[in-house]
Structures are given as structure tokens and as C-alpha cells.
Amino acid sequence: MEPHKISKKLLNRLSLYLDHLKSLPEDCDNISATAIAKALELGDVQVRKDLAKVSDGGRRRTGHRRQRLIADIENYLSSASGTNTIIVGAGNLGQALLDYGGFANSGLDVMAGFDIHSATKRTKAGKPIYPISKLESFCNRYDVRIGIIAVPADSAQAACDRLVDCGVEAIWNFAPVQLTTPQNIVVHSENLAVSLTALQVQLSSRERKTS
């Protein structure tokens, strides 16, 4: 049951399963991979294989016990959870991420934002935004291990360097730049422009087929 290598696609599906399982009526105790597959319009074999990775509670003929399965998926996903996370840059994007509803849903939490403005503020949802000068002490005190970069492109590398100095181990970068970091830092760049381009391309190639 160890999370060896988990692809993002698998994570995506697991969170779909979780949502679906939780949305089922109270009195539904057992569920088969086939039923889940049908509901989510996925291949049944794929669902079965995914579930086997996560749980060994599947019983022939009756399928999986719902509560047990939910617990197993959550356990698998949250094996890493509780990793303290903060955001640098509390403009529109930073505040949006601080208050993002999807994190809470998945048991995730971004602790605080940091910004160049001097006063401590709060987001609409009540998350604290501290002046950036407090970054180092905060990271030390709370053992912050993931830093999100939501500053403009020109200050992204500086923010990144500072996070690395603070001992952060992973960086999630929303600024449209290629960051340079020491090799032992995990960097994931979101690259929204590429995502939008991908959508456009998909659209135009589909057009070629259809018309």
C-alpha cells in the first residue's frame, strides 16, 4: 500500500472516486469497481486496478465496502498531508489561492500569505497575510516545506531564492518564468499560458476533424 510512484492522472481519478463514494446514499454499504466506472464514465478495468493499488479490501462477488474504501483512498492520498504550506505574493492570485475552496475539500490548507505591503491583513476568508519580512521567522517556527509563488514574473526568482533559503523543499510556481533552484528542490511550474494554448490547439484540431 506504499505510494511508490503516483502519476497526476491517477491522483485525479482517486479524488474523483473519493467524491463519488462520499456522494452515495447513506445506506449504500458495498460498491463494485464496475459501478464506479459506469457512474464516472471510465473503464471498469482501470478503476479496478486503481482501487487495487490503494486498498486490499475488495471482495469477489460483493465488491468493496464503501467506508473502508473511502478510508483507504484518503489514507493513500494523505500519507503526505500536513505538509505546511505558505504563499509568497498576496495579490489577486495569492489571495485567490489562500481562499481556494478546493483545498479545504481535500483536507489541504495553506497557512498564510506574505506580501511586500507592511501591515498584516486578512483575506476575505480570514487567512492572514503578513509582511514579507516575517517570512524567515514564520518558516522556521512552523517548519514550512512547500512554498507557492504568486508574485509577478520579475520578482519570482528572488522570491524563490528566499524560499529556498528558508528551507522550503518544494516550490509551486505560478509566475510565467523558468526558475533556477538547487537540484534538491522540487519545482512544479503551473504555466497557465501553455494550458490555454493546449486548449486552443485541441479545439482547432477537433475542428479539422468535424468540418
Next chain:
Amino acid sequence: MEPHKISKKLLNRLSLYLDHLKSLPEDCDNISATAIAKALELGDVQVRKDLAKVSDGGRRRTGHRRQRLIADIENYLSSASGTNTIIVGAGNLGQALLDYGGFANSGLDVMAGFDIHSATKRTKAGKPIYPISKLESFCNRYDVRIGIIAVPADSAQAACDRLVDCGVEAIWNFAPVQLTTPQNIVVHSENLAVSLTALQVQLSSRERKTS
């Protein structure tokens, strides 16, 4: 040179090449795939293969002509460009996306945002935000084909339905919900919670190795 099927990974690399090529000194006229690979820390064969997909200007012994290669990549990427795009929801996230620097870099543009607030406003960068009541007429007039959803989870499906009614062909969804659409609509859900989880998992599995 037709864009048949382009994976997101390939798009990502192409935009890396483009950035790199543009950042080279003026007087650099020729460049080899090997040199690009070394600079970006990628495999040389992979770069060569990517470039071959995009351009047939590669010459043995001397490599690619830089300007020609830039033009070929841009052409390949922008084959679909000019697809009109708008955003529904102009809270923090919506405004952040409207003003996102990375889009302009890549020749992309989000035309406007729409929000439940009644008055027409502008973002910091000057993008217009219209009352949602104008959505239909705007989409018709400008032939909008991509809609971005940046509203809270509870109103995402409604926003989606409305966009579909407006004739939008693709939806880029940032709300943490699974949308239901007619089959001919292309939907890409961003699922930030899954991305953050992926980062955490990667971190924790790495830990197991290291320690």
C-alpha cells in the same frame, strides 16, 4: 507540419525552446538541437525529435537557423491562436487571470471578465469587467469560443451551462467541481487541489528515498 496530436508535455518544451531561442544574443544565427538540449538540461535526441516535428529547416553539420526556427515554432503553436476567450467570475482569481502576464508573453489574450456585480469595472491592467447580463450579447458579437470559469464552486455548473448556451466550445474550469456538459464541449478542469497533493506526495516519497 500539421499539429496532429500535441501532448501538453510537448507544448511545454516547445515554449521552453522558444524562450531560450529568443534569449540568445543577436549575432547567434545558427543553433543545434544538441546545444539547446544542453542549455535546458534535456535529452538531445528529444529536442531533435521535437524540432523535427515543428520545422524542416534543420541542416546537417550546422543545425537550425535561429530565426527560421523561432518562426516555425511560433507558427506551430499559434496555428490555433486568435481564439476569443473570456472569463466568468471576476473575483480574485478571475482578475488574476485577466491580468496574468504569461498570456501576453505567449501571444494569448483574455478579452474580458463577467461578474454578478452590476457596474462595468476594469482590472488593474485595464481589462474590462462587465455585468454578467451582457455575457450573451458579448459572446455573440465577438464569437467567443473559450470560456474560463473562475466562480465559486456552487455557481460553477450554472456558469458552465450559460457559457454552453452562448456557443462556447471549450471550457477551462478552475472551480473545484466536476462539470457536466454536452459531449461536444471540450472541458479542462484545473484541479489545483490535486496538483498540490501531487507535490506533497512527491516530497514525501523522496524523503523515504533520501533518509
Next chain:
DNA sequence: TAGATTGTTAATCGATTAACAATC
């Protein structure tokens, strides 16, 4: 037993990498 379901083993597919032939 028969049927539903799981888990396993083999086949397919796409993307990446390696080995090599072609050529300026």
C-alpha cells in the same frame, strides 16, 4: 451451480531513449 466480481497476466499504445545511417 451460476453469476458477479475481483485480481492477474498478456497485449496495445504513446512517449521517450538509444543506436545508427545519412550528409553537408
Next chain:
DNA sequence: TAGATTGTTAATCGATTAACAATC
């Protein structure tokens, strides 16, 4: 010619799908 580089063909790898055996 020799060397650098490209493009091509084959090998590998991971993820998905298909076929099947196991079992309650």
C-alpha cells in the same frame, strides 16, 4: 576526408486496455 549534426529505425518504459483465471 573527418567531424558535427540531422533524421530514422529499433528498443525501452509506463500507462492503459483486453483477456482470462480465481472465488465467493
